[in-house]
Amino acid sequence: MNKTELVNAIAAESGLSKTDSKKALAAFISSVTKALKEGDKVALIGFGTFAVSERSARTGINPSTKKAIKIEAKKVAKFKAGAELAEAVK
Structure with missing residues (x-):
């Protein structure tokens, strides 16, 4: 949709x-x-919760060169489904 x-x-x-x-x-x-x-986080009871999560810096691999690269730390938006939504999707 x-x-x-x-x-x-x-x-x-x-x-x-x-x-x-x-x-x-x-x-x-x-x-x-x-x-x-x-x-802040946004909690909609029965539907889910939107929140910000922090990803720490880590080492990754460039797939084309196979060399190690440093991936910066960053904030990401996450959504966790509530009980009613999870049950409806089952």
């Missing part, structure tokens, strides 16, 4: 117009992004 299909699904489920559904999705994405940038 891409973004357009998701907007259409939100509109169908909620009874909102496609324009309002697109605005709601954009607001959700913006709010989650802002919270993660500030170091």
Whole structure:
């Protein structure tokens, strides 16, 4: 499902117009992004949790040259499914 299909699904489920559904999705994405940038986590009970995790620096291998390279430490966004979502997907 891409973004357009998701907007259409939100509109169908909620009874909102496609324009309002697109605005709601954009607001959700913006709010989650802002919270993660500030170091907060976003927990939606039954759905899942968005959080920031730190990856430490490590040594990797360049597949074309087979030489060791240093991979910098960085922060990554992670999502952990909640119990209801995990059960629904089973």
